[in-house]
Amino acid sequence: MAPLSRIGGRALADLLPDLRTMPGPVYSALAHGITSLVLDGRIATETRLPSERELAASLHISRATVTAAYDALRSEGFLASRTGSGSYVTVPAGSQPRPALARWTTRSNEAADVIDLSCAALPAPPDLLPGAMSAAAARLGPYLLGDGYDPAGLPVLREAVAARFTGRGVPTRPEQILVTNGALHGLDLLLRLLLGPGDRAITELPTYPGALDAIRANGGRVVPVPMAPEGGWQVGQLQAGLRQTAARLAFLTPDFHNPTGALVPEAHRREVLAVARQTGTTVVVDESFVDLGFRGNERPTAGIDSSVITVGSLSKAVWGGLRIGWLRASTDLVHRLAALRTSIDMGSPVLEQVVAASLVEQLDDIAARRVAELVPQRDALVAALAQHLPDWRVTVPEGGLSLWAELSSPLSTPLSMLAAQAGVVVVPGSRFGVDGTLERFLRLPYSLPADRLAEAVRRLAGVWAQLDGSGLAARQLVVA
Numbered sequence: 413m414a415p416l417s418r419i420g421g422r423a424l425a426d427l428l429p430d431l432r433t434m435p436g437p438v439y440s441a442l443a444h445g446i447t448s449l450v451l452d453g454r455i456a457t458e459t460r461l462p463s464e465r466e467l468a469a470s471l472h473i474s475r476a477t478v479t480a481a482y483d484a485l486r487s488e489g490f491l492a493s494r495t496g497s498g499s500y501v502t503v504p505a506g507s508q509p510r511p512a513l514a515r516w517t518t519r520s521n522e523a524a525d526v527i528d529l530s531c532a533a534l535p536a537p538p539d540l541l542p543g544a545m546s547a548a549a550a551r552l553g554p555y556l557l558g559d560g561y562d563p564a565g566l567p568v569l570r571e572a573v574a575a576r577f578t579g580r581g582v583p584t585r586p587e588q589i590l591v592t593n594g595a596l597h598g599l600d601l602l603l604r605l606l607l608g609p610g611d612r613a614i615t616e617l618p619t620y621p622g623a624l625d626a627i628r629a630n631g632g633r634v635v636p637v638p639m640a641p642e643g644g645w646q647v648g649q650l651q652a653g654l655r656q657t658a659a660r661l662a663f664l665t666p667d668f669h670n671p672t673g674a675l676v677p678e679a680h681r682r683e684v685l686a687v688a689r690q691t692g693t694t695v696v697v698d699e700s701f702v703d704l705g706f707r708g709n710e711r712p713t714a715g716i717d718s719s720v721i722t723v724g725s726l727s728k729a730v731w732g733g734l735r736i737g738w739l740r741a742s743t744d745l746v747h748r749l750a751a752l753r754t755s756i757d758m759g760s761p762v763l764e765q766v767v768a769a770s771l772v773e774q775l776d777d778i779a780a781r782r783v784a785e786l787v788p789q790r791d792a793l794v795a796a797l798a799q800h801l802p803d804w805r806v807t808v809p810e811g812g813l814s815l816w817a818e819l820s821s822p823l824s825t826p827l828s829m830l831a832a833q834a835g836v837v838v839v840p841g842s843r844f845g846v847d848g849t850l851e852r853f854l855r856l857p858y859s860l861p862a863d864r865l866a867e868a869v870r871r872l873a874g875v876w877a878q879l880d881g882s883g884l885a886a887r888q889l890v891v892a
């Protein structure tokens with residue numbers, strides 16, 4: 413098996429801290445620097461490292477020093493070699509992430525004083541759905557005369573979704589829309605159709621864990637491409653990933669990405685799409701959060717290149733419990749997906765589709781009310797973190813439902829375990845990556861009222877103080 417991608421000497425040198433400022437001999441500083449980059453998800457596992465000679469030249473150090481660093485990495489389980497494939501980074505056996513939280517288990521947080529920040533999703537907007545449901549029920553009569561099975565979706569909803577795309581500058585016919593049971597369902601259907609065993613699928617690192625699981629469940633190999641430390645895409649790395657791996661598909665979330673909240677500028681989308689066209693990679697864009705922008709949006713990705721497949725849903729702007737989403741693709745692909753669907757679930761529920769058709773028409777207003785609630789919640793979370801956990805680094809998101817905090821030590825999993833005991837449920841950073849990396853990060857949704865968020869941060873700060881003083885932080889830094 414060949415490594416998934418490679419990093420050059422100059423690119424690696426740019427990511428490393430100044431080795432002279434690090435304690436200990438240069439070779440061990442280099443080994444630690446590379447280990448930290450892997451564990452923080454800044455270099456994806458299975459990335460091939462530059463040759464010793466190339467890295468030595470880029471860092472202006474001796475080749476023997478790089479050899480010693482690579483030997484140290486190898487002995488600690490962070491570097492492996494295959495004949496003909498060079499040396500590629502990996503993580504020691506046993507550090508794979510555990511599913512942090514089983515959403516399929518019944519939750520009973522209501523009883524105890526538990527603050528649940530495990531999900532980037534909101535309760536339904538007050539008062540909206542009961543009225544919408546009653547109005548839809550009153551319009552149900554004609555539908556009841558049919559058999560109720562419509563694998564591509566009810567025309568009324570396909571029309572409403574198509575009109576919304578068209579209104580956003582992405583001309584779309586209703587036949588290009590497949591109604592799904594949520595955005596994840598749309599992605600899964602696509603993966604079933606397009607991905608063969610062992611096919612590679614590029615994702616951002618970090619990314620939505622449901623997408624990672626869906627790619628793997630469909631036999632794909634995830635090729636994670638690290639996002640920029642300040643948020644957004646590293647265009648060069650995405651382009652290199654596309655060129656080097658012949659990926660069948662790229663799953664990307666440029667509009668208020670989960671977990672970082674990043675919004676990718678149009679120019680970066682164009683540059684990545686241009687290379688995906690050359691490599692024949694199908695680009696799937698997830699617009700789950702697109703309506704939750706705090707300061708406007710970028711041009712829709714499918715408006716830049718109409719061959720981009722878009723998945724979206726009402727789950728984030730309205731309510732996940734509706735289980736209504738959509739997929740925009742070519743008419744031909746929509747036909748094939750609808751046909752595939754007849755062996756899976758036969759279609760989405762009719763009443764919810766009728767409800768959704770009217771909600772899609774009101775989406776701008778609904779989303780504007782959401783945003784008006786979310787901005788003070790985001791600000792409250794950021795302020796509480798600055799007050800109680802000033803050593804954590806936070807980039808203030810411009811939209812979406814969560815922020816991605818960088819902890820001062822790579823202790824996200826122990827933190828989440830202790831936090832659960834203190835009554836705060838959070839998902840550790842490693843769940844948003846592959847191979848147990850991203851332990852230095854924590855996703856924090858601002859989906860609760862400001863006072864609950866402030867209380868959650870107070871509890872997390874208490875737990876963090878225990879962890880920081882436990883010596884675990886120091887030990888982890890040595891291993892990591």
Ligand SMILES: Cc1ncc(COP(=O)(O)O)c(C=O)c1O
Pocket residue numbers: 532593594595596597620622665670698700724725726727728732736737
């Ligand atoms: C990026 C992303 N896509 C899809 C989903 C799932 O959406 P849906 O409920 O529409 O299936 C989520 C939920 O968190 C998400 O964050």
